[in-house]
Amino acid sequence: MWQRLTVEAAKLALPGPEVRDSTLVEIVALPLPTVALEDFGTSVGDPTAVYLGQAHSEPDTLTTTINQESGQRIGLHLDNWDRLPYSAKDSARRRLCLNLGPGTRYLLLCPLDAQGLARAVHPDDYAERHPHTDDLRAYVTAGNLLRCLRIRLDPGDGYIAPTEYLPHDGSTENELKPSSAAFWLGQWPHGSIPSLI
Template structure:
């Protein structure tokens, strides 16, 4: 398993995290063919898995998932300025995304509106050998509703190594994830609850991910940034 989530209190992670298997969809007109979704039913995160998710001394900052909140104090007057003091002067504000209530996954294909399911980002357009060096995404749930971060436990470099005898010249893609799941290879989905004001910093170029508002009656808007941030730049909520 490649996923690592920074946490000081396994019980706090367990309290806001569940797991499920995954599946692909091919006949749902609201999703792209082959989209990867959690299969359910959701199960409580076990103590053993929480322990395995703990980072090791070898976990690079850029591959780590952190669950965070903005510092206490006055709210920033402009969302664009949120990252001004987080250690990367070149961080980019990507904007906001409004998600409807009770959505299994939230990210649409902006060309036709169909949802894409679990996916990997490609903002940095990195090849296989440097995919782990991409910028991490900061996301803050602006509310009004609760949302989830969905994560896959196997990163896209490992998926490419499994699928392709010589992945060196490849550019890892969501299609590789879909092929991997179609072949029945092992992948577990996690969903992590993010209440309004909660957020994450995660290597979304590397890890299969999406948002979700499943089971919640209120919509949720998220704000996003990309940057190379050091570990612990924001306070942890777990």
């Protein structure tokens, strides 16, 4: 069952001045695209942004990411676009997401970072290991608590998040309409897109 985040807990989640842009999560108000989606990521602050494509999600699904080989939903996971070992995951590019609608979708996000996950699951040799979704499953199977935030994204809302650094997935749980989202990978400086929060 989801619980509202308390004001106190939200304040604790605010980043300090020493936090690197590459590890920040930003919930953003994106302008309506006036260029092709392939070029949109570069038009909002990162000239090197790469368009990853779109995902079309049915309504009322707990998680949205599908394993293309098996057709099954992956659930909470770490991305691996930059192919970095755990020790360098905090320097990976962040992902920009724009909810294209028509329905609302959610970003599911765990405040456990990739390096903390790796140290817990592979304490002797975590630094040069490359992440695997099974590591997250092993973390939970070992009895570790995994908290998860659910952040609402109405059509036109978006996020910039370190999806290689924080376990995450999308969700349309309890929504009646499907939702499509477009994704880009890049290095947007903090505050380059207006914040919704």
